[in-house]
Amino acid sequence: MHSRQTEADFYFCKQIIRSRSKSFYYAFSKLPFEKANAVYAIYAFCRIADDCADGNHSQLRKQQLLKQLKRELDLFEKQNEIDKPLWRALRQVFDDYDMEIQPFFDQLTGQAMDADFTMPQTMHELEQYSYYVAGSVGLMLLPVIASKNAADLRAAAIDLGTAMQLTNILRDVGEDFHQKQRIYLPQDELDYFHYAQQELQSGAVTKQFISLWEKLAVRAEHLYDSFLHNISQFDPDSRIPVSLSVQVYRGILDAVRNNGYDCLSKRNYVSKDRMKEISTTISSYS
Template sequence: MDTEQMRADFAYCETIIKKHSKSFYYAFSQLPPEKANAVYAIYAFCRTADDCADSDRPHSEKLESLQQLKQELDLFRDRAEVDHPLWRALRLVFTNYEMDIQAFYDQLTGQWMDLNFSIPRTMEELERYSYYVAGSVGLMLLPVLASKASADLRLSAIELGIAMQITNILRDVGEDFQKKQRIYLPEEEMARFRYTQSDLRHGLITESFVNLWESLAKHADSLYDDFYRSINLFDADSRMPLFLSVGVYRGILDAVRGSDYDCFSKRNYVSKEKMTMISAAVGNRSQIV
């Protein structure tokens, strides 16, 4: 692949992450260029998969799109990939890093689960779903961010992905229900805290809702804390972006708390000013690691 084509392919992937995930881009654009490009390509694949399952098209068309992507991944596995910027970029990533293609198939399984959605009954079911749609992303990124690691960091990567997915769910409680008619809060947890689907339908922010929300948020926080304990085993040039990504995602939880848990009528996010503060704090902390 010539250099100009390579740059164009990774620029295509970078455009996708800049458009769809400002927080993820903000964190991982701090990586050295080769690693940042690898992250952009991996994200572009995940975004393509998510777009197959999460659109306004008829269910049959979404199934067809996801099946088409699976066929393209099969071709990539067999080194006969489609001539497209995404697959050309990913081929270079697979050449430069010890990638495991199973994580990419697991991501597609997560999208199949979304297309055939059912409310998780338990926290275990929520975590299983979260592994496929987000823990798999952690495994995709692991060879890039821990290319020199001697320890097995797969569990840490999975737990970080699960924590981020739970954070997304807690941010998007209202949007998921109102626009997609989906409830990701486990039925057992809703029953335990006496918060009903009717309460959710009416967007009620009660003491029961706050306690339910905080129960899941504290679980995500514990997973973030577990990840911090292994962060010094990742490549030195990857630690600050990882600290930053965790800081930004934890900032999302704080943003919801700061809006009195209103995740029904507003979109909670980390402001640019807050990101700058997180970045400064991360810079101080990462120098200690």
């Protein structure tokens, strides 16, 4: 039985995911209560790490914040964590599930790559980055949602995280460029499809841009399909929420398509009505 303090700690984490990712919250809130709390705590760690690297801070401050978070994670690994809601909640998660600490350190490596951003030159570099910032999250979640087969599903979890990160990139091309001065589209793909950074700056949705965008989208969809091929190996009580998270997130790609591929000046998302449709469809096949 959790104490009131523990309940408050998980509520703190829940509020982070509820306010920062409606699609993830919609899907994972359908997990059993204890598992949902574990996901909220994991998400909160990743969001706090992301805020260190992407917040409105100077370059020096970003590095300082990430180093501080790593020091706190080092203490957590030694079971000497500081007295904060995040770490108390994560301690409960590590007590309840067969967790590994390395993916949490990998997540910080990925955020450090963002804080000291270098444009990827190849798809390989982009997917390597995607592992650190998102594939690592898949590995964090495995002990919670695939308690009996976690070791066999590592590749699938990395596929899912990579697909979701590619989706984020394809959704946020304009936002990343104009607000963060970052281009995640690989340089060699820009060259291959003859799409110049000047066109990106002007918001030109050309045939070349659409072809480039679709190449990455098809790769993401392949990874989603690869992941879903393994869904029967996840815990029975987690299959529907996990499938829902996949289908809602991949729905972002269709949202961009339906908006004429304008991810340069518009924010694309899956509507609440569409999320409900996906949920009903998945539940009917369960």
